[in-house]
Amino acid sequence: MHEYSIAYDIYQTARKAALEHNASQILRVHIDMGTLVMANLEQVKFLFQILTEEDPLFIGAELSCHSVEPSVHCTCGYEGTELYVCPQCGGMPELIRGREIVVTNIEVEVGET
Numbered sequence: 485m486h487e488y489s490i491a492y493d494i495y496q497t498a499r500k501a502a503l504e505h506n507a508s509q510i511l512r513v514h515i516d517m518g519t520l521v522m523a524n525l526e527q528v529k530f531l532f533q534i535l536t537e538e539d540p541l542f543i544g545a546e547l548s549c550h551s552v553e554p555s556v557h558c559t560c561g562y563e564g565t566e567l568y569v570c571p572q573c574g575g576m577p578e579l580i581r582g583r584e585i586v587v588t589n590i591e592v593e594v595g596e597t
């Protein structure tokens with residue numbers, strides 16, 4: 485299931501980052517999600533809750549999503565939001581944003597040990 489693998493990736497990425505920073509608690513996980521990602525955000529959040537509920541690092545952790553509009557880059561130098569045909573040269577631009585899911589930031593508490 486698409487949403488499940490997305491939620492799982494977010495969980496693993498956040499967990500790894502938290503451990504690298506000696507976090508005792510994850511408060512919030514921020515992600516950028518391209519609007520071309522065909523995923524149900526509510527379902528991703530729901531699955532994220534399920535995946536993290538037995539992990540003490542994630543007690544009460546929230547998932548905060550930021551939508552990213554797609555944009556492209558063309559070999560002629562054009563960058564913008566014309567996704568399919570480059571308005572400068574008529575070529576086919578390459579999608580550089582809009583189809584990705586990136587963990588951009590995690591808010592944590594660091595243990596006093």
Ligand SMILES: [Zn+2]
Pocket residue numbers: 558559560561562570571572573574575
């Ligand atoms: Zn072009």
